[in-house]
Amino acid sequence: MKLRMPEYYKQFKCIADKCKDSCCSAGWEIDIDDDTAKLYDSVSGEFGEKLHKSIDNSCGNRHFILDEHNNCPFLKDGLCEIFTKLGEHSLCKICSEHPRYYEWFTDLKEGGIGLCCEEAARIILSFDKKFTTYDVNDDESDDELDTDSDNYDEDLYTFLKTARNKIIAHLEDNSIDFNNRIRDVIWYGNVLQQDIDFNLLDDEEIVDVTLSESSNLIDIFDFLCTLELNDNNWSDYLKDCSKVYTSNYTKLDEFEAKHPEVNDYLKNIAIYFIWRYFLKGCFDEDVLSKIKLMAVSVSIIRAMIFCKWLDKNSIKLEDCVDIVKKYSEEIEYCEDNLLKFFKASYELEAFNVEKIIGLFK
Ligand code: SF4
Numbered sequence: 001m002k003l004r005m006p007e008y009y010k011q012f013k014c015i016a017d018k019c020k021d022s023c024c025s026a027g028w029e030i031d032i033d034d035d036t037a038k039l040y041d042s043v044s045g046e047f048g049e050k051l052h053k054s055i056d057n058s059c060g061n062r063h064f065i066l067d068e069h070n071n072c073p074f075l076k077d078g079l080c081e082i083f084t085k086l087g088e089h090s091l092c093k094i095c096s097e098h099p100r101y102y103e104w105f106t107d108l109k110e111g112g113i114g115l116c117c118e119e120a121a122r123i124i125l126s127f128d129k130k131f132t133t134y135d136v137n138d139d140e141s142d143d144e145l146d147t148d149s150d151n152y153d154e155d156l157y158t159f160l161k162t163a164r165n166k167i168i169a170h171l172e173d174n175s176i177d178f179n180n181r182i183r184d185v186i187w188y189g190n191v192l193q194q195d196i197d198f199n200l201l202d203d204e205e206i207v208d209v210t211l212s213e214s215s216n217l218i219d220i221f222d223f224l225c226t227l228e229l230n231d232n233n234w235s236d237y238l239k240d241c242s243k244v245y246t247s248n249y250t251k252l253d254e255f256e257a258k259h260p261e262v263n264d265y266l267k268n269i270a271i272y273f274i275w276r277y278f279l280k281g282c283f284d285e286d287v288l289s290k291i292k293l294m295a296v297s298v299s300i301i302r303a304m305i306f307c308k309w310l311d312k313n314s315i316k317l318e319d320c321v322d323i324v325k326k327y328s329e330e331i332e333y334c335e336d337n338l339l340k341f342f343k344a345s346y347e348l349e350a351f352n353v354e355k356i357i358g359l360f361k
Contacts, residue, residue, distance in 0.1 A: 003102075003109045003138035006275065008127045010134075015119045017078030020322075023098055023117060024080065026329055027070035027230055032062045036092040047085050101276065105157065106150040109138060112276060115269070115328035121321045124272055125265040131168055131275070152282040159201040160287065163192055164278050170206045171270050178263040179360040182270065182295055183209045186360075189291030190353045196285050215358035216249075217303055218242055219350035220296055227330070227337040234330050245303045248310055255306050262305055265320050266298050273297055289345040292356055296341075299359045301327055 016022075024030075032040065032055065040051045054073040056065050067073050074081040082090055099117035103110045113120035167185050170176075176184075187209040195202055221242035225235050256263065273294035281287035304323045309315040331337050345351045 001107065001109055001138055002135045003111060004133050004135050005110075006112050007129070007132045007134060008123050009100075009111075009113055011123050012113050012120060014117075016080075019078065019118055021118060021325070022075060022078065024072040024075040025070065026116070027066065028333075029066075030064045030072060030092070030094055032064070033093045036090070037062050039090060043086065047081075051082075103276075103280065105152075105279075105282075106154075110275075110279070112272070114276075114333070115272060115324050116333045118321055118325050121324045121328070122317070124268050125320055125324065126317055127268055128264070130172060131268075131271050155201060156196065156285065157279075157282040160192075160279055160282050163188075163204075163287075164274060166206055167274050167278065168271055171267055171274070176208075178267065180208065181267075182298060182360045183211070183357045185270075185274075186291055186295050186353060186357050189288050193286070193288040196281075196287065209357060211358065211361060213354050213358045214361065215350070215355040216246065217299060217359065218246055219348070220300065221245075221303075223344055223348060223350065224300065224331065227340055228334055230330050230334060231326075234326070241304055241307045244307045244310060248306075251310070252306060255309055259309065259315055261317075262302070262315065262320065265305075265317075265324075266302055269301060269324065270294050270298050286342070288353075289342040292345040292351055292353075293338075293341060295356050295359070296345075296351070297327065297331070299356075 037055075040048075040055065043051050050073075054065050055062055064072055064074070072080075076084075080091070080095070082095075088096070099114040099120045100111055101114050113123070115121045115124060167188065170185060170188075171181055173181060184206050188204065188206045191204050195204065221238050225238050229235055273290070277290040277293060278287060281290055301324055304327065305315060305320055308319050308323060312319070331341065349355065
């Protein structure tokens with residue numbers, strides 16, 4: 001099978017002890033796959049004892065017992081003790097693959113690196129070339145095929161692949177104002193969804209959308225506050241951002257004029273969401289909620305970066321990386337939150353197409 005990855009993936013290497021906020025201290029449950037669990041069972045001596053004591057076997061899926069600070073118990077001076085004591089091959093699948101993600105189709109595995117990792121976020125935000133991908137042969141993928149990998153309509157898959165290329169090309173078209181590009185793509189998603197619903201896979205074009213109605217982010221911030229928390233401070237942070245953004249949004253034009261590079265970061269974030277989620281629409285015949293995820297994420301992340309700028313009177317790539325990483329950890333890397341988002345995208349008034357278009361004035 002072929003594995004297709006974004007070109008920027010070639011730049012990725014975990015920065016380990018140089019990472020400010022390692023994924024090993026993100027408070028996530030780290031499941032241990034069966035093969036690695038067997039290997040850990042066979043380790044003896046002092047380190048073997050630590051390994052056995054640090055694994056919870058009680059509820060079917062074996063995982064590491066986090067320490068009192070919610071860190072992986074093997075994180076020592078920013079490095080992984082399992083890696084340093086037993087070697088890279090001894091890492092469980094989750095640890096050796098993170099922050100890579102994959103999607104399986106019949107003849108192709110696609111992947112990338114997730115924004116929840118600070119080095120991945122740095123690479124993605126600062127990427128200054130056209131988005132391209134490359135293929136490698138990945139024989140191991142033939143053993144990994146899951147049952148859903150061919151559970152889709154081939155015509156829909158081809159239709160969405162063409163649509164995704166058009167969306168990415170449109171997002172990259174610097175001759176069009178950034179807000180306009182996002183508006184056009186949201187409307188295009190709406191048209192595509194109607195085509196899918198009526199089983200008319202027409203070759204639609206992306207058209208220029210003028211602003212329909214203005215809207216604000218308060219309802220969306222409020223919705224995000226109802227989601228599950230990974231970090232207990234996240235909800236207060238969202239509430240603060242909502243207040244600060246609402247009382248200062250008239251300064252948004254000034255911010256955009258002073259920091260045009262932020263729109264480049266946001267464009268890369270938009271492409272990340274489209275690359276990662278849009279083609280999943282061939283499994284559930286729903287592309288509109290994936291487009292809304294992209295648009296809402298871009299809008300909220302922009303608001304957070306804007307608030308940071310108001311606070312510091314300056315903004316650097318590193319500030320943006322921290323914001324994006326946190327957003328991704330809280331919203332994107334919690335399966336329940338993503339499902340709630342996709343459901344809300346059809347149920348909440350604030351998520352209707354015109355309102356979301358209105359966020360991009
Ligand atoms: S967050 Fe990324 S760079 Fe940092 S330790 Fe994890 S994988 Fe490595």
